[in-house]
């Protein structure tokens with residue numbers, strides 16, 4: 001990792017607020033960063049067969065530039081920092097500069113580089129990068145940016161860029177939402193194999209835009225609660241394997257995850273919609289529930305993760321199997337309600353994480369699932385959640401407390417551009 005990135009340093013706060021001219025400068029910075037990144041991304045995974053697992057994980061980097069943003073199809077990393085922001089800037093130019101500056105910095109961060117000088121030469125110099133990820137490597141960091149429906153209100157004149165049918169999620173059963181954990185004009189999903197690297201990225205992005213955006217809500221996640229291709233299935237805090245059946249592979253992604261023309265916005269072609277739900281678990285109550293009931297609630301065996309109609313984790317659930325006339329997988333179990341077989345083929349990509357916030361005000365465990373899903377239309381989530389919220393036996397043990405929906409633009413195809421550039425042409 002280099003000690004400083006001269007190009008990023010030149011993008012001082014003064015430049016940031018210097019109007020449109022600065023955006024051209026930012027474009028140049030992206031170009032510089034992209035050259036460095038392309039090399040890093042190309043050589044990382046293949047050259048690592050003789051190093052140990054830790055070093056491999058540290059040096060793993062995913063390409064920043066491409067048709068889709070990283071952090072969606074990317075095999076889930078171990079840690080998450082999810083943060084939603086409100087834009088406090090008063091002008092479109094300030095917003096434009098945040099997006100340009102973030103895009104450039106994201107390219108640096110995902111390559112494992114700092115966003116500027118960690119140790120300025122002058123005694124009075126203020127570090128540009130806060131420094132806590134120094135020498136830690138990229139750690140598979142991905143940074144996924146989303147735009148909330150509120151970004152497209154009248155403040156910045158972006159109404160005509162709003163995707164079709166893009167709105168805050170409707171109220172649904174099973175919610176106990178906290179207004180402090182809802183919405184946001186922007187969001188960043190930072191995932192990495194080291195929590196400090198993910199935290200450093202969001203901290204520095206927030207810091208460089210602090211006069212233009214305000215952090216609204218944030219969730220630190222661990223123990224990924226989903227699996228990508230070739231990954232073993234992890235467990236959620238209820239002790240069940242989570243992520244066994246998920247959208248996967250090219251066809252599922254094209255059919256269920258990547259947005260095409262239907263959003264009516266060229267900038268969304270190749271993008272997706274991110275639904276974020278902070279779901280509190282009533283863990284003490286769950287822990288006293290007999291194993292038979294726990295398994296019947298999910299429709300799966302706890303240890304193997306097998307559907308109750310089968311013996312191995314990846315057996316296809318048989319929702320018609322009965323014993324003495326009683327369905328083996330209860331019709332109101334979580335998987336019976338959520339499975340694509342019972343929802344006209346509907347799938348979503350779940351990419352959530354466990355979270356804990358310590359104890360609540362009365363000393364109970366404050367923990368649960370930071371549910372994150374990607375889909376080509378928010379309607380996919382709404383359809384599933386309407387069903388789950390009204391009938392799922394799991395509802396007795398969970399409360400949805402935080403919520404947001406974000407339009408995730410397509411990736412930046414190559415250096416020289418930035419997220420949202422189309423808004424300001």
Ligand code: HEM
Pocket residue numbers: 236238240241242243244245246277279281298300317334335338339340348350368369371381384385388398
């Ligand atoms: C704290 C809340 C939740 C927990 C603990 C949870 C846990 C689980 C578990 C253990 C499975 C079975 C393993 C697997 O196939 O991954 C599963 C499956 C699934 N869940 Fe959830 N889930 C939660 C919330 C949700 C929500 C909010 C949705 C969508 C609205 C959802 C959608 C699904 C889907 C689509 C499946 C796959 C069903 C199948 O095809 O068999 N889950 N979940």
